[in-house]
Amino acid sequence: MSHVRRWLPDSWNPLYSLGAASFYLFWIVAASGLYLFVFFETSIDGAYLSVEHITHEQYYIGLVMRGLHRYASVMMAVTVTVHLIRELVLGRFTGPRWFSWVSGVPLLWLLFASAIGGYWLVWDERAQYVALVTARLFDALPIVVEPMAFGFIDNATVSDRFFTLLIFLHVGIPLSLLLGMFIHIKRINNASIFPPRQYAAWLLACLIVVSLAVPATSLGPADLDAPLRQVEIDWFYMNFYPLIDQLGPTPVWLALLGVTGVLMALPLMVRPKKMPIAAVDPDFCNGCGWCFADCPYEAIYMKPHDYKPNHEQAVVIADSCVGCGICAGACPSATPFKSFNQANSGIDLIGTKNVDLLSMVREDLGAREKKGRILVVGCHHGVDLTRLEEADTTTMTLECIGQLPPSYMDFLCRRESLDAVLLTGCSEGNCFYRLGIDLQEQRLLRLREPHVKFSDVKEKIERLWVGKGGEEALREAIEQIREELRSEMA
């Protein structure tokens, strides 16, 4: 078990479900916002008083709903920002992943605009600050004819209609954000948009607790005829507002647009390492569509077969393929039991064919002792397996654990008298290619085709998803398997 997993289960690790948590938090914000909208009044005096009524006179329901609305928004700023940083650090912005990256960057603007608009609606002193500083920011744009600040010169210049416009924006911008979020995951198959249930329930409970412990309340009512002294601001969303005051709007605009531009241009600036992509062999593609169903990046589609009547054939979209090999693991034609096709797969990675890896393993197994043989299969993103090789232990490293056809395990255990298989790779919930671990688990549990055929083989397969830092845990697991094999043989 890796050090992190020892302290925190993968399904509870917030780093492994940042995108899903962001979606989940959005729905909490939307649901609580809908509640607040029912009681909100769109007028100068009504805006402040209605929010005060919701907060203080609804037997804690309004207070909690307002708290959920604020703190779920705050947490969304956190999850989205950490999500961006994590994807950046892991290099998940180049190659076929460029679309998700580029479509994700503008969402930051929409998220901030949604949140700041919400603070404005309350029309308290914080809203007054937001109005004056936002006006200053937008008035710096050369396209502005009449300063936006003219709308906030004094109390007489603000009209009820302004709040109608604000509420329209505060609904419209989050809807655009939602649309953008769906575009963001458009090229991802089986995108995770809901975090693990226990984690989700715990997150909601935490938000309710913080809503009660630190209630989201208004400051004094906005008064444009009086100077603002001290204003408590939300540093998650308004962190750049004091800079507008200190440095002026132009440097802030340059910084915001500069950072956005650099983030958007990153996929062009950093060229991805050329990975072998998948290719279809029409001779062996039977048109089952399992590769199409399993591809995590929607890089495969089906078309009528080139020459087999009434058959379909998979087609790889080269620009979208990341070269994970999960499609090769899903191909039923890869089964080594059929001697006529020599385990040739209908779809495989160019240059590193599964069948060649199988031959190497068979050759290696042939040179080892006949009893107590263990095969450890892992991926390039987990532990370096070569360090685990011993007289009784051979290893096989794939691009992703999902690349392993289950029929290989059936074959090696039945025909090569392999005694145990240990599958490893990335840590659970953190698969480099998103779905490799989940898909392989489902194949082993016979929940997904192709699956392990023989029950005795299924019994011989152990899994340990530990990621890069799990070498020690793997050694322990191998030793335990050895012990069991020894006791069985005795």
Place this chain on the structure above:
Amino acid sequence: MRWRELTIRHWVVILLGSGLIMGAAGMFSHSPSVTVVPEHSTQLKLVVRYSGQRLGECEPLDADALSRLPANMRQPIVCPREKSPLYAELVVDGETRVEATIAPSGIHHDGVIALYRELSVPVGTVQVTMNIRDRADVQEFSHVLHRKLELDADRVVTIHFSDDGFRVTGA
């Protein structure tokens, strides 16, 4: 993982982590506060909204020039479209606090001239001078406001300048 599979060690990390993150969310969502206008000061707003002066003089057209124009465009006097930039300066107790040259809005610089500024000034009596020059080709100020203002800590003072001249509110 199910609830009952969580160990005490897991719960310790979950509780500590959640407390830390939620505590930070609760704290930084409304503190620390920022100072907008310092104590013993008030806010002075400067609002300029002015139609502006045209850069050149209007000229009459003779009958021959008028006849060459389409019927719907035959106006006896033709004025240049572009307006002059406006120079504005605000001096508070001898110190120049605002100095700006504002171009008229629009691609052809024929729109309204607008300026908005906020500044903090100490409360009490201050001498304010505001000079406006609405023609770039003239050295003298076209409009001058020279006034002693009583500034209250609880009131924002606004100096407006428009086609109707100066107006001061809040003092």
